[in-house]
Amino acid sequence: MTTKELIKKVLFVEIIAGLALTLKHLFTPAVTRQYPKEKREPVPGARALHALAKNDEGQAKCVGCGLCAAMCPSQCIYIYTSEGEDHKKVVDRYEVDTLRCIFCALCVEACPFGAVVLTEHFEYSDYTREAFYYNKDRLLENWDKYMAGEKGKVYFEKFWGPKSKDFALAGNKSEDRENS
Ligand code: SF4
Ligand code: SF4
Numbered sequence: 001m002t003t004k005e006l007i008k009k010v011l012f013v014e015i016i017a018g019l020a021l022t023l024k025h026l027f028t029p030a031v032t033r034q035y036p037k038e039k040r041e042p043v044p045g046a047r048a049l050h051a052l053a054k055n056d057e058g059q060a061k062c063v064g065c066g067l068c069a070a071m072c073p074s075q076c077i078y079i080y081t082s083e084g085e086d087h088k089k090v091v092d093r094y095e096v097d098t099l100r101c102i103f104c105a106l107c108v109e110a111c112p113f114g115a116v117v118l119t120e121h122f123e124y125s126d127y128t129r130e131a132f133y134y135n136k137d138r139l140l141e142n143w144d145k146y147m148a149g150e151k152g153k154v155y156f157e158k159f160w161g162p163k164s165k166d167f168a169l170a171g172n173k174s175e176d177r178e179n180s
Pocket of ligand 2: 061062063065066067068079110111114115116
C-alpha cells in the first residue's frame with residue numbers, strides 16, 4: 001500500500017466522497033417516473049407492437065413472400081397464401097404470436113415491401129394468451145391506429161427503409177422515397 005492510499009484510508013476520504021455524493025443527490029429532483037401516471041413521449045422507431053402496412057389505397061402491402069417469417073429467429077410469424085385471379089398470390093392469413101417475439105425487427109428489415117412494421121405502442125398487456133396472437137385484421141388495424149399518415153412514412157425514411165435499389169418495385173418504400 002502506498003502512503004497516499006494509506007492516508008486516504010485513515011482519513012476515510014472515499015467514504016466521505018460517497019456521502020457527499022449522496023447528500024448532493026438528496027436535493028436534486030427525482031428522475032423516477034410514476035408510471036403509468038407519468039409517461040415518456042413515444043420513441044419513433046421503437047420496437048413494440050407489430051402492424052401490417054397499408055398502401056395509399058388502403059390495401060395491405062404484404063405480398064406473402066414469406067421472407068419475414070423465414071428471417072424470424074423466434075419463428076412466430078405464420079403466413080398462409082393461396083393462388084388468386086391471374087395466378088396472383090393471395091395472403092389468406094398473416095399471424096404473429098407476439099408472446100414469442102423478441103422484438104429484434106429482423107422481419108421489418110427483411111421485408112422488401114415495407115409491409116410489416118413494429119409500432120411505438122408497447123402498452124398492450126392482457127389476461128389471455130389469445131389476446132397476444134395477432135391475425136391479419138388486427139395487424140392492419142394496428143397500422144391505422146399507430147402508424148397511418150406521416151408516421152408510417154417517417155418510420156421507413158428514418159429508421160427501416162431498405163437501401164438497395166433492387167427492391168424498388170411498385171408501391172415499394174424505396175421507390176416512394178426516390179420519387180418524393
Ligand atoms: S421482431 Fe424479430 S422475433 Fe419478432 S416477429 Fe419480427 S423477426 Fe420475429
Ligand atoms: S410482410 Fe413483407 S416479407 Fe413478410 S410476407 Fe409480407 S411482403 Fe413478404
